[in-house]
Amino acid sequence: MDRITALLVHPDPAVRTALREQLATVDFIRVLGEAADAYEASELLRAIPYGLLFCGVELGGEVGGFELAEALAAAKRQPGLVFIADDEARAFRAFELGAADYLLWPFTPQRFAQTLERLARFRPAFREAPAPEWRATSAPRDDDDAADDEETVRLPLEEDEEDRFLSALRQAWDIRHERPVDIEKLPITLDGRTILLPYTQILFIEAYEDYSFVHTAAQKLLTSYRLKNLEERLRPHRFFRVHRKYLVNLDQVTEIATLPGGNFMLRTAGKTRIELPIGRRRIGELKQILGL
Template sequence: MLKVIVVDDEPLARKGMLIRLAEFSQLEVIAECSNGEQAISCIKELEPDLVFLDVEMPGLDGFAVLKQLQTANISLPYIVFVTAYDHYAYNAFEVNALDYVLKPVEPERLRQTVEKVIKLHQAQDTQKHKGQLAEAVAKLTGDETDNILHRLDNAQPVVNDRFPDAISIKDSGEITRVPVTAIEWVDAAGDYMCIHTKDGQTHILRRTMKELEQELDPRLFVRVHRSAIVNVQTIAKLQMLANGEHQLMLTNGQAVKVSRSYKDRVKQVFNQ
């Protein structure tokens, strides 16, 4: 539900607006104000989603209320101006009001305005949740946030559940098929990847870290540094060093540095 404040210096006008707004199940009126000073105070304290703001009020009129809120850098709710004079409409949009309704308020015109607000709010809320989801997946997988948002917008899977069972590595005219489960950790060496396997071998792969990371299941591998990926099943412990940095100790005794930007992702491994 959207939290609503009604601001009007005329008691009958406020009562009429409250009666009409009660017909909308998506709205909850949390306060009514009789002047501009009260409106500013309530908006600061209650943080409403929507304000029906009378233009013509003694003292601070509706435009002055909005300008004071903007000057104070207060997060603005949706603003719908309420006025008896149509010529205020242009000024309403000049100060970024979402809409305006004329007194006496007609039910159909009010319905159109409320639907407009709800539609905009739902669109912004959906986008906000998409952004939060994309950030969470990006931290988990190392993928770019923009790529994840693109897949969300196109109804594509956010995380690819189908990862190869093996990595093919070309070397001196030969192609070696390295099972993914045999990989202990990977580190970058210039333009190459060094893939270290459980049998003690190191395979050289000409590919970027980002490309390789996208082929590895994020449930089994974690990026710990811009130049290192580790198989989570080989992690023995996470150590904090004297200089405040972190490193992983693998079951084979190998120490792998953890960069600050990937520290939270590594800690998630220990919380699973």
């Protein structure tokens, strides 16, 4: 019988261990990998086409289980999803993302048996997962915490799987391996909920004390991000710090105007044309980027 290749993604080793033990005797699922966060998971997904993900809603970082699922949903072939959470608050969102099930931790063997029954029914619809269309910067883990989480995982690998799996693990666990964020959406908390704002909708970002305003064509959103942190995140996506207070999306710039006194101004696209000052010491770098 063909088995679905599964990946376990959760920051808590106890949860991953419980899942692995429950799945050990299941004849149609084969666990082939574990990840503590979305960043490690992305590396494994790049190397191994998984058909099923058991994934925590909270993954202990900026990118959570829902964001990981959304990245996978952008592809034509999608894996099966089972979310694991501490409460029922986000169950509706999980099923909106096409989850096969939503498990509350800790779960009982009886409840997990229901999950397996559901997975068995849905199995024909599961597809092996392509690599998600984003990458992320991994944060170094505290050495003491890493030592506490150490455990031995024995996985039966076929010869043709071993090289891909070990290569993915080396990249996932190499803290020197930089992985820039490429989800291309900015999470913003608004009225008790988190929206994911596509980078393409951002005109510019304005520093405001220790916070920042994100400007779109229709909104001005207050966020808890510092402009410096946003600059590091968005620079690979054609955003440029034109001034100490402003970060602009270069794809939204339609004009550079010369002002009296040797000053310069950017004008952005949209019904309302917005003008942003360019710091003198930044004009040379901006011209170089634009090829002027």
